[in-house]
Amino acid sequence: MEVNEVKELAKMLMFELTDKEANEIIEEFKTFDKQLALLDKIDTEGVEEMVYPFDVETAYLRDDVPDHVLSQDEVLANAAKTKQGHIVVPKVVK
Amino acid sequence: MNIDELMVLDIKDRANEAYKKIHEVNDKLNAVITFIDDDGKRKEGKLAGIPVALKDNISTKGIRTTAASDILDNYIPVYDAAIVTKLKEAGAKFVAKASMDELAMGGTNRTANIGPCLNPYDDTRITGGSSGGSAALVAAGIVPLAIGSDTGDSVRKPAAYCGIVGVKPSYGRISRYGIIPYASSLDHVGYFTTNVKDAALALEVLAGRDDKDMTSSFAPVENYSEILNSDVKDKKILVFGNVYDALNDEVIKDRFDKVVEGLKERGATIKVVHFDDDLMKCLFPTYFIIANAEATANHSNLDGVRFGHRVDGTSMEEIMTNTRTRGFSSFIKKRFVIGSYSLFEENQERLLKKAQRVRRLIVEEVLKELKEADGLLAPAAGTIAPKLDNTSTDELSDEYLIGENHMVIGNFAGLPSITLPMGYKDEMPIGINLTCNAFKEADMFDIAQAIENITGCKDMIKEVA
Secondary structure, eight states: OOHHHHHHHHHHTTOOOOHHHHHHHHHHHHHHHHHHHHHHTSOOTTOOOOOSSOOOOOOOOOOSOOOSOOOHHHHHTTOSSEETTEEOOOOSOO | OOHHHHHHSOGGGTTHHHHHHHHHHHHHHOOEEEEOOOOSOOOOSTTTTOEEEEETTBOBTTBOOOTTOGGGTTOOOSSOOHHHHHHHHTTOEEEEEEOOSGGGOOSSSOOOTTOOOEETTEEEEEOOSSSHHHHHHHHTTSOSEEEEEESSSTTHHHHHHHTSEEEEOOTTSBOOTTBOOSOTTTOEEEEEESSHHHHHHHHHHHBSOOTTSTTOOOSOOOOTTTSOOOOOTTOEEEEEHHHHHHOOOHHHHHHHHHHHHHHHHTTOEEEEEOOOHHHHTTHHHHHHHHHHHHHHHHGGGOSSSSSSOOOOOSSHHHHHHHHHHHHSOHHHHHHHHHHHHHHSHHHHIIIIIHHHHHHHHHHHHHHHHHTTSSEEEEESOSSSOOBTTOOOOOTTSHIIIIITTGGGHHHHHTOOEEEEEEEEETTEEEEEEEEOOTTOHHHHHHHHHHHHHHHOOOSOOOOOO
């Protein structure tokens, strides 16, 4: 992987990398690749992906009644800029 | 003092020492991100007046919660995590928001934005992470209970390095509502105490169904501290042979052998098991891929727009990019890049889906044996707490891939798991880990108390002030 490719990846994640950071990632990928070779050795043909630990039903549809509601002030309390009940950001449509 | 000893004092006096000493101790350990002052109020309950520390990824209404990251440096939650409500109802008194690896994505506590947390036994060594601040405050005797979170071994490894008890119960046993997430399919709330009985009591307070967490279990919460029984006569305990073979430290292996011998003498049946070695070598890469991929997705909401430390720009995109560039450390950015790489459509088969399939095979391999037994036992770590500047780990060795990463099985399978001290090496504590079947926390505490009786390692405190 090249520095430019790593920086492109970072851009998609909405942050920038210095050359030093990008080079460190390339170095880490070398070890990571060797660890991936260990995974490649495992036959996973026909195995279903495990995306949570248990097959236990814990979720259900609750009645459509408002619960643990935050006030407008609370929702806006941590925003950097607010005005008249809205979060202020630069103009989106120019 | 442990919880029992504090309970003997008048309710109004139980947290006094903690509030007083924590500043002095923190000058030496760098374990606290935010101090919480005593409001003078006291309330009856199972933890009446007991001082408690919270990892700084646990939402506390009106109290800054940063997850040790610059991006959340000014974040003040407007609601309490479910466990914060439960602890308050039980009468606990919060003394601090404790240090942690940034966004809980580390195992050393060196990546906190306030700098590394130092081990109470030796300030040139790490506490382990990511719940290192919580571990240090318990080990230094400031609080008898501190809450952490555990995605790979983030409670159980620091417990080993700091000579205390670290518990990660079953997936869904404790509500995660209000915990800043890392990897949702692996995240658990965990905690530290200085002995097994306190650990059993703490779970009575923390566990239980919570409708606000869809992964929270309906399984009834037992009176773990009352039914605690260290009799192991009918217990079948597995020794994790792959881990034992992968380790090189003879002192740790010798202490471990003595515990196994002690369990045998008490009537437990011991069986050494060796799981498929190729699968065990995949523990770390499987974890690394899944955890980073889930973290990348979970943390896409850290953009400085609705909350967190915003860095200005001329467009939304520029605000988000500037905020995230300045807000995350290099370490976190690197993890996100690796996580995102696994999520790309063209890489998903080879990376994320492959890891998720191997996860299932690992879990099936372990449960095949564990389901017929009561617990799986192994040294918690291959060494004493490493030095702060240690960079010599061979990340392709069996010692690292298996010996240092085996506890992630508890996260893969959602199994209850506990680390407790088993002695010392070079005046540093060493730990043993026990993993049991899902929702068999009572069995876990019983076997753990037998181990505590064998080692005599109970209420180990290292005063630093």
